[in-house]
Amino acid sequence: MQIPHVPVLYKETLESFEDIKEGYIIDCTTGFGGHSFGLLEQNDNIKLICNDQDDEALNFSKKRLEEFSSRVTFNKGNFEHVIESFKDYEIRGLLADIGVSSLQLDKLERGFGFESETLDMRMNQEQSLDASIVVNTYSTVELERVLKDLGEVREYKKVASLIVKNRPFTSAKELATLLSNKMSKGKIHPATLPFQGIRIEVNDELGVLRRLFDSIENAKLTNCTISIISFHSLEDRIVKNYFKKWTKSCICPPEAFRCDCGNNHALGKVITKKPIIPTKEEIKKNPRSRSSKLRIFKFD
Known part of the structure; x- marks a missing residue:
């Protein structure tokens, strides 16, 4: 195999x-x-x-x-x-x-990757909370907590504001593209740390x-x-x-x-x-x- x-x-x-x-x-x-x-x-x-x-x-x-x-x-x-x-x-x-498995990262339908057409990120697909709920329904204050405490995003207020102003999002790709266009470029993709925070929140x-x-x-x-x-x-x-x-x-x-x-x-x-x-x-x-x-x- x-x-x-x-x-x-x-x-x-x-x-x-x-x-x-x-x-x-x-x-x-x-x-x-x-x-x-x-x-x-x-x-x-x-x-x-x-x-x-x-x-x-x-x-x-x-x-x-x-x-x-x-x-x-x-x-x-x-x-x-x-x-x-x-x-x-x-x-x-x-x-x-305790990292995300390649199985989850590589399957676009699981919604972990920047090119994914879904917004999911659940490791256990039987649970109710997924990334779309976090991104599309959390308040600005809740998103700031997720981005700051779990994603370690320096510009967490700016990212939270961008998300709230531009939602709803239907895919990880849509969110990653927005962050790529609106955030300053560094050594890593601008969506890397925000995605980390959202994923950690979804899966506790x-x-x-x-x-x-x-x-x-x-x-x-x-x-x-x-x-x-x-x-x-x-x-x-x-x-x-x-x-x-x-x-x-x-x-x-x-x-x-x-x-x-x-x-x-x-x-x-x-x-x-x-x-x-x-x-x-x-x-x-x-x-x-x-x-x-x-x-x-x-x-x-």
């Missing part, structure tokens, strides 16, 4: 799990199954839980991973729920590649990520490796902060005169003091990998 997707930081991700000899690894965002295939091939005795909220991704991966079918469990759902769904399993690893990506980490923490995992690939600073900051929180031995409030908590609350250690980033060679082969960062944590 034709494999349409190159998984980012492939070698580095597999290396983070290479010492796992038994139990289950959860691939929270299976997508086209690139990382999943590598993990099953590398770790002979492990079993894999392949999770995704996209039916198309799951159907593709079921075919791709057919030779490993006895070691794979497929699960449809948002990854914020995956730990709870498999809490009784011997989980030894968890991988989350930051909320979902925080809830995944909360579920990991509440599960009290032991001897488990957590590898997270993020693609922008908002995601990476959340990953970094949770990993830092999990290494704290003393959890007394800062104003405490002395430690009364026992000073033994560290859950494990951060394996990557600095995030692992793609090599120049990888970026050349796969430009979409350029902003990816891999952080790894090991629960004791």
Whole structure:
């Protein structure tokens, strides 16, 4: 079968799990199954839980991973729920590649791309909120919040005003063209960051990520490796902060005169003091990998 997707930081991700000899690894965002295939091939005795909220991704991966079918469990759902769904399993690893999949970006009908004739951006096509609702019905103040806080758009007021004055929009292409014509050109397309903000809002990506980490923490995992690939600073900051929180031995409030908590609350250690980033060679082969960062944590 034709494999349409190159998984980012492939070698580095597999290396983070290479010492796992038994139990289950959860691939929270299976997508086209690139990382999943590598993990099953590398770790002979492990079993894999392949999770995704996209039916198309799951159907593709079921075919791709057919030779490993006895070691794979497929699960449809948002990854914020995956730990709870498999809490009784011997989980030894968890991988989350939290960028938008190539499957979603490359299919114009999904409404993520600048040339798309639709305005959708839903990762889970069964949910009601989509990009057309955000763009065409949000107030100016709500759009400013989305563009500033989620898109990190410097001229968020100008972009929000442009959207409100020129709506309704029926396609991503129409919106991208307006922004391209009206906004100053830089290193990236003027619609890149506004589209990021709208997409994150539609899919509640930051909320979902925080809830995944909360579920990991509440599960009290032991001897488990957590590898997270993020693609922008908002995601990476959340990953970094949770990993830092999990290494704290003393959890007394800062104003405490002395430690009364026992000073033994560290859950494990951060394996990557600095995030692992793609090599120049990888970026050349796969430009979409350029902003990816891999952080790894090991629960004791």
